[in-house]
Amino acid sequence: MPEGSLDTCCLLNLCAVGRVADWLPSLGWQWHVPEAVRGETLYLRTYGAEGEPVNQEVDLQPDLAEGVLVECALDPGEETARYVQLAGSLGDGEALALALAATRHWLLATDDRKARRLAGELGVPVITTPELARRWADNTGSTDVEIAAALCRVRDLVRFVPGEGFPLRDWRVRHLE
Structure with missing residues (x-):
């Protein structure tokens, strides 16, 4: 199965739809969540009992436990060097997701314009929300x-x-x- 790296914006968008495990398996990739992305994916607006928007803590643990999402970290060397290079232009989550996608030859899921442009320059395939x-x-x-x-x-x-x-x-x- 091909693999992909999710950045924060795409992960939050998927969480907004509902349970991530209901969506991701149908897409045909194994999705990886970099440490920084998980750290940035803390809260999400959802609908309360009366239909009003309320903040809710994001709990990725069930999706990680089921293997729908796989947490990943940078390896020292090329991945870390690529991350440092990208971190000057992107937020931590986007830089980390792109560094992993570039060095591991994965797909990158992002909606960030600059991350999409840099991914194109690096030859990394991109998918948006x-x-x-x-x-x-x-x-x-x-x-x-x-x-x-x-x-x-x-x-x-x-x-x-x-x-x-x-x-x-x-x-x-x-x-x-």
């Missing part, structure tokens, strides 16, 4: 209602709204209409 959502929808036969519900949760709870030119922006907008 809308592309993950589309792949999930295609692989699971999700209905338009299920797709819209997932995209609404990401929009409303994480406040992720892709701009012009973002991959699959039109697909996302069409499902939210």
